[in-house]
Amino acid sequence: MPTKTAPKKPKPRSSYRHGDLARALLAAGxxxxxxxxxDAVVLREATRRVGVVPNAAYRHFESREAWLLAIRSGALAALADAIEARLATLSPKLGAAARARAGLEAVGAAYIDFALAEPGLFRTAFAPCDDNLSEADLARSTIGRTNPFQLLGRELDRMVAAGLLPAAGRPGAEFLAWSAVHGLAMLLIDGPMRGHSRDIAAMIAPRLLAMIEKGLTV
Amino acid sequence: MPTKTAPKKPKPRSSYRHGDLARALLAAGxxxxxxxxxDAVVLREATRRVGVVPNAAYRHFESREAWLLAIRSGALAALADAIEARLATLSPKLGAAARARAGLEAVGAAYIDFALAEPGLFRTAFAPCDDNLSEADLARSTIGRTNPFQLLGRELDRMVAAGLLPAAGRPGAEFLAWSAVHGLAMLLIDGPMRGHSRDIAAMIAPRLLAMIEKGLTV
DNA sequence: ATCGAATTGTGTACACCGTCCACAATAGCT
DNA sequence: AGCTATTGTGGACGGTGTACACAATTCGAT
Structure with a gap:
């Protein structure tokens, strides 16, 4: 669907060098x-926005897929940030048990809110990735970033410490909790209830979180 | 990524007409x-396989997106078939309660098995769809097909009938159950535990189903 | 300060994609 | 038999990712 009528020559730049093209491309992406x-993460469009010729990207990323991998990590980090921000709003006066319970809820709620507020980023964060990327690339793109998965794990540890979750049930608990919340998020933004998302989210999310809490304590 | 070195002329067909190009394109898709x-659902490749020129597709589908919609319905139907097949294996001698419990488990297990066995179809079934398709198209593509969502609903009804699920908790119960199972499936095929999927699935799936059962009975 | 080498952006080119247009071949009805 | 609507063809356009050779710049050793 050819819709763009953009300028052909991306030349309005003073110095030949860009400065930090890699970071600029990542931001544009x-x-x-x-x-x-x-699917909207398109190399040529990004280079256009940055004011550089398409091939310039290849000095900083091996391929579109490698670039997308970096973007995916960025999107995941954005999700992690949203969760951390929510966790930071929790009152420090809470007792251990109350804090643990509130923490788990906060993670779930922030997760779903993020998916609804930034569906594009959310989908990108969990887009299937071409496996023919080097494991090194994949690992490198994650280091140093807080990751939503770890945040959830931390809250689950807190629940164990508070005696809300039996230690025996701890291993694998991330998968249970994460699956439920992730699935709801996915179904809300794609899936058949797309459109009524916010209403359904308001109805279902609390029940879902309750289900998780009860389900973990097996 | 140009890798194909396919023949240029798709002409080895006897009659000018194809017979049932629409269905052939759907199957190829x-x-x-x-x-x-x-992302691999590519119009030109499908027409190539069917032995027809790319534009021929436009006599049967308005656009690639419309075609993809039909394919998505097909993938969803395949999932529904897999679930129904699993349900059919349930012993008819089971009592109402046992049957209900087994039914819910069967749906969940079949769902996850399908995602692992046919990740391409599964992803396609739940791929985000361009909203600028007519609602009519969208509705028409679904009629007459059994749909996984309905199958789940039927099993939930069975649980209510068997007294395993309070009627008060029935509305919206699909979303709870479906979210959990769908999320696990998604995380297994994409997501960070991709690769160890089968092991993790074996570990987590039973606990997840237990969580759902317990969570529903609120 | 100079000069060669490494880095980074440019230009051109190719194959592939979805889609529009005018045209050809056929099927079906009258 | 002939007219018409349907269906497949051929060619074209703009979009995409990416390979290659080349130019502009920065930088380190002298």
């Missing part, structure tokens, strides 16, 4: 992801 | 989806 999900 | 997920 994240914008594209936010606007239209993983 | 489902194959492509099975092999590589929604």
């Amino acid at each position: 994240l914008d594209l992801a936010r606007e239209g999900g993983p | 489902l194959d492509l989806a099975r092999e590589g997920g929604p």
Whole structure:
């Protein structure tokens, strides 16, 4: 669907060098992801926005897929940030048990809110990735970033410490909790209840979180 | 990524007309989806396989997106079939309560098995769809097909009838159950535990189903 | 300060994609 | 038999990712 009538020559730049093209491309890619999900993450459009010729990207990323991998990590980090921000709002006066319970709820609620507020980023964060990327690339793209999975694990540890979750049930508990919340998020933004998402989310999310809490304590 | 070195002329067909090009394109599209997920569903490749020129597709589908919609319905129907097949294996001698419990488990297990066995179809079934398709198209593509959502609902009704699930908790129960199972499936095929999927599935799936059962009975 | 080498952006080119248009071949009705 | 609607063809356009050779710049050793 050819819709763009953009300028051909991306030349309005003073110095021949860009400065930090890699970071600029990453930022542009994240914008594209936010606007239209993983399929909208288009190399040529990003280079256009940055004011550089398409091939310049190849000095900083091996391929579109490698670039997308970096963007995916960025999107995941954004999700992690949203969760951390929510966790930070928890009152420090809470007792251990109350804090643990509230923490788990906060993670779930922030997760779903993020998916609804930034569906493009959310979808990008969990887009299937071409496996022919080096494991090194994949690992490198994650280091140093807080990751939603770890945040959830931390809250689960807190629940064990508070005696709300039997230690025997701890291993694998992330998968249970994460699956439920992730699934709801996915079904809300794609899936058949797309459109009524916010209403359904308001109805279902609390029950879902309750289900998780009860289900973990097996 | 230009890798194909396919023949240029798709002419080895006896009669000018094809017979049932629409269905052939649908089948080819489902194959492509099975092999590589929604992004591999490429119009030109499908027409090539069917032995027809690319534009011929436009006599039967308005656009690639409309075609993809049909394929998505097909993939969803395949999932529904897998679930129904599993349900059919349930012993008819079971009592109402046992049957209800087994039914819910069967749906969940079949769902996850399908996702692991046919990740391409599964991803295609739940790929985000362009909203600028007519609601009519969207509705028409679904009629007459059994749909996984309905199958789940039927089993939940059975649980209510068997007294395993309070009627008060029935509305919205699909969303709870479906979210959990769908999320696990998604995380297994994409997500960070990709690769160890089968092991993790074996560990987690039973606990997840238990969680759902307990969580529903609120 | 100079000069060669490494880095980074440019230009051109190719194959592939979805889609539009005008045209050809056929099927079915009268 | 002939007219018409349907269905497949051929060619074209703009979009995409990416390979190659080349130009501009920065940087380190002298």
